[in-house]
Amino acid sequence: MSEIRDINARLGALAKALPEVxxxxxxxxKGVHAGxxxxxxxxxxxxxxxxVVxxxxxxxxxxxxxxxxxxAEREDLLELLGIAVEMGGGPAMVYAAKALSAFDAGN
Structure with missing residues (x-):
């Protein structure tokens, strides 16, 4: 879980540097995640x-x-990863594998 902490720390530092952005x-x-x-x-x-794409x-x-x-359920992720690979080709295949590994590891 340190990876998510690192990401949040970087985002926090950017937010302090660019508060309006x-x-x-x-x-x-917030609007995207509304009902x-x-x-x-x-x-x-x-x-x-x-x-992934x-x-x-x-x-x-x-x-x-x-x-x-x-x-979220693993099966739902797998379905979306398949679509991501369809749309993104070989590079998306590599990132889809990373996404599945992260999901399974709990990161």
Whole structure:
């Protein structure tokens, strides 16, 4: 879990350095996570899948941590990882493997 602490520390330092940008981003995230047809866990798994396609390891770890806290299931992640690989090709395959490993390890 030190990986998520490191990510949060980096984000906190950036938020202190760019408070208006960070505040705007928090408002954006708040709006995205407001009520909808998707659960919080589903939204976090989708965000992790986008992280796979974009090749952002910190995004994957951050959103998988949030998804697990909200009760995400491995089978749901696997379905989204398949779509991510379809859309992202070989690089997404590598990041999908990292995402599954992180989910299974609890990170």
């Amino acid at each position: 960070a505040g705007g981003f928090r408002q954006l995230a 909808s047809r998707f659960t919080g866990a589903q939204k976090e798994l989708l965000a992790a899948a986008f992280g 974009r090749g952002c390891e910190d995004c994957i770890v951050y959103h998988l941590d949030a998804a697990k806290k909200q009760g």
